[in-house]
Amino acid sequence: xxxxxxxxxxxxxxxxxxxxxxxxxxxxxxxxxxxxxxxxxxxxxxxxxxxxxxxxxxxxxxxxxxxxxxxxxxxxxxxxxxxxxxxxxxxxxxxxxxxxxxxxxxxxxxxxxxxxxxxxxxxxxxxxxxxxxxxxxxxxxxxxxxxxxxxxxxxxxxxxxx
Amino acid sequence: xxxxxxxxxxxxxxxxxxxxxxxxxxxxxxxxxxxxxxxxxxxxxxxxxxxxxxxxxxxxxxxxxxxxxxxxxxxxxxxxxxxxxxxxxxxxxxxxxxxxxxxxxxxxxxxxxxxxxxxxxxxxxxxxxxxxxxxxxxxxxxxxxxxxxxxxxxxxxxxxxxxxxxxxxxxxxxxxxxxxxxxxxxxxxxxxxxxxxxxxxxxxxxxxxxxxxxxxxxxxxxxxxxxxxxxxxxxxxxxxxxxxxxxxxxxxxxxxxxxxxxxxxxxxxxxxxxxxxxxxxxxxxxxx
Numbered sequence: 001x002x003x004x005x006x007x008x009x010x011x012x013x014x015x016x017x018x019x020x021x022x023x024x025x026x027x028x029x030x031x032x033x034x035x036x037x038x039x040x041x042x043x044x045x046x047x048x049x050x051x052x053x054x055x056x057x058x059x060x061x062x063x064x065x066x067x068x069x070x071x072x073x074x075x076x077x078x079x080x081x082x083x084x085x086x087x088x089x090x091x092x093x094x095x096x097x098x099x100x101x102x103x104x105x106x107x108x109x110x111x112x113x114x115x116x117x118x119x120x121x122x123x124x125x126x127x128x129x130x131x132x133x134x135x136x137x138x139x140x141x142x143x144x145x146x147x148x149x150x151x152x153x154x155x156x157x158x159x160x161x162x
Numbered sequence: 163x164x165x166x167x168x169x170x171x172x173x174x175x176x177x178x179x180x181x182x183x184x185x186x187x188x189x190x191x192x193x194x195x196x197x198x199x200x201x202x203x204x205x206x207x208x209x210x211x212x213x214x215x216x217x218x219x220x221x222x223x224x225x226x227x228x229x230x231x232x233x234x235x236x237x238x239x240x241x242x243x244x245x246x247x248x249x250x251x252x253x254x255x256x257x258x259x260x261x262x263x264x265x266x267x268x269x270x271x272x273x274x275x276x277x278x279x280x281x282x283x284x285x286x287x288x289x290x291x292x293x294x295x296x297x298x299x300x301x302x303x304x305x306x307x308x309x310x311x312x313x314x315x316x317x318x319x320x321x322x323x324x325x326x327x328x329x330x331x332x333x334x335x336x337x338x339x340x341x342x343x344x345x346x347x348x349x350x351x352x353x354x355x356x357x358x359x360x361x362x363x364x365x366x367x368x369x370x371x372x373x374x375x376x377x378x379x380x381x382x383x384x385x386x387x388x389x390x391x392x393x394x395x396x397x398x399x400x401x402x403x404x405x406x407x408x409x410x411x412x413x414x415x416x417x418x419x420x421x422x423x424x425x426x427x428x429x430x431x432x433x434x435x436x437x438x439x440x441x442x443x444x445x446x447x448x449x450x
Contacts, residue, residue: 004166021166021209022199044197045264046350057237059266063196065189067166068211111262132349133261 004067010035011079019066026050026061028069029076037077037106041135048134051107051114052076058114060133077106080113088151089113098147100138108134112148120156124149164199168211172297172326175212180299180322182208188324189213190233191267193260194276212324219269221245226332232271232325240265249330250445251339251358251438255286258343261350271325277311278352280378284311285358286341288383289375292330298323308375311382334371336363338445342438343377344430346421353378354422357410357434359442361393367447369393374406374439378421379414379431386413389435398443406439407432 003018010033019028029035029052041047043062050062053075061076080087089109092098099105108131115122115130122130127148128141136144169175179186184207189195198204212218213233221242222229228245239245240257259268259282273283274294287307294305299322307328310317319325339360345351356377364370374389392405416427 021164024196043200045193045260048261048263051263054266057235057266058263060193060263063193063264063267065166065192065196065209065211067168068189068192068213070168114262129349130262133263 004070006067006070008069008071009073011075017066021065021067023066024062025052025064025066025069025074028066029061029074035076035078038110039103039106041103041107046133046135047104047107048111048131049104049107051110051134053110053114056114056117058111075110077110080109087113088154089116089148092147092151092154093144096143096147096150098139098143099136104134104136104138108136108144112151115148116152116155120152122149122152164206165208166211167208168214170214170216172215172302175210175215175324176297176299176322178208178210179324182321184208186210186321188271188275190218190269190272191235191264192272193264193268194272210324215326218326228330230270230328230330232327233269236260236265236268237262239270245330248333249290249339251341251360251442252283252286252290252292252330255341255343255356255358256283258282258341270328274307274310275317275319275325277313277315277317277382279314279381279383280353280356281311281383282341282343282353282356282377284383285356285375285377286339287328287358288385289341289358289360289373290330290339291360291373292328294328295326296323297326302326304329308383308385313381334362336365336446336449337361337371338442338449340438340441340445342434342441344434352421355379355427355430355434356383357431357438359435359438361439361442361446363443363446368395368397369402369443372439374410374435376410376413376431376435379416379427381415384413384415386410386435389413393439398439403436403439407436410435 039049041049052061186208187206189211219233341358343353343356358375360373362371372390372393374386388409396402411432414428
């Protein structure tokens with residue numbers, strides 16, 4: 001069977017790839033395009049480690065066929081930092097030690113970015129519900145939530161109180 | 163070997179489904195289908211992605227009635243303020259499905275056709291008297307949502323049919339709906355019991371019309387006319403709520419599983435029906 005030819009924009013770069021029908025977007029990102037920041041955790045939409053955005057909408061790349069990416073804009077964790085400049089979320093995750101093993105971190109960051117793009121001033125409750133689909137077995141979540149709220153405050157230009 | 167195609171019209175999609183040599187699956191959000199592909203529970207030879215069909219994703223309002231495209235993601239449903247005003251129960255039910263990530267893709271048609279007894283949007287859609295527009299080789303037909311699911315994992319749709327859109331009727335004054343589900347945590351779980359209630363009040367605050375539907379307590383969502391009858395002609399006083407509770411419990415035919423025993427589900431069904439009715443009543447009362 002012939003492969004599908006897919007044209008997308010990934011992290012701002014026009015990108016073309018060939019894929020088979022059953023390959024997920026996560027498969028192609030990791031195995032074909034070598035963007036290995038997105039992780040495979042559960043493969044069932046429960047853990048959020050594979051989170052990316054498609055046209056700005058947060059989704060699980062493990063529950064998206066690669067061929068569905070045709071004509072759409074994908075953002076992955078690799079697009080978050082600008083060169084050597086970490087995104088405020090990334091800096092705050094380091095400052096707050098909001099990670100231990102780091103496996104969930106790319107997905108959490110992509111999801112948190114999608115939240116702040118929509119709502120620059122989320123409450124703690126809104127942040128916790130938004131990130132309910134991102135499982136972390138290390139941190140107990142508190143540090144993650146504090147880091148996201150702190151990054152949001154900095155991005156709003158408010159003086160930060162930790 | 164799996165094939166994939168993304169037709170650009172309803173007619174083309176129907177033709178492809180009708181001429182498929184092996185089992186075909188319709189893809190909208192894929193949040194159930196891709197899990198089933200991976201587990202081997204679904205083994206289609208062909209995936210027909212309907213999302214390239216114009217209008218299949220999105221919400222239209224026509225003279226107070228709403229049309230929700232079959233593949234509209236839950237997140238888009240939640241962002242439609244006019245729909246949220248008219249049908250808060252349908253919107254809250256749709257938005258309970260999965261995580262933020264799942265909401266970015268999961269659709270009403272997928273939730274319905276996956277045919278889980280615990281599907282959250284289904285009791286709310288049935289309580290709302292929502293109609294599905296089903297496309298097939300003989301054109302389109304209108305089917306009440308309650309006629310689609312026939313059992314766990316089974317629907318009344320033929321292999322060459324698929325749902326194009328959902329239609330929600332215009333609301334009379336003083337009408338509202340509500341959906342509640344019980345899960346043992348606050349997020350990311352599957353309903354132990356779900357209850358959808360839609361009410362219309364008269365000018366004195368008396369229930370003129372009611373529809374009560376339970377989920378996860380039988381092989382399919384259950385319409386409970388006796389529960390609706392307990393509300394109609396009353397003001398949701400204690401006696402009406404007690405009668406509603408009893409009627410809801412009597413309608414339950416649940417299974418025992420890890421999420422709840424038969425006794426537990428039956429009791430909780432009465433509680434959820436009462437609470438959902440109270441929320442719908444309060445919402446309707448604010449719409450003078």
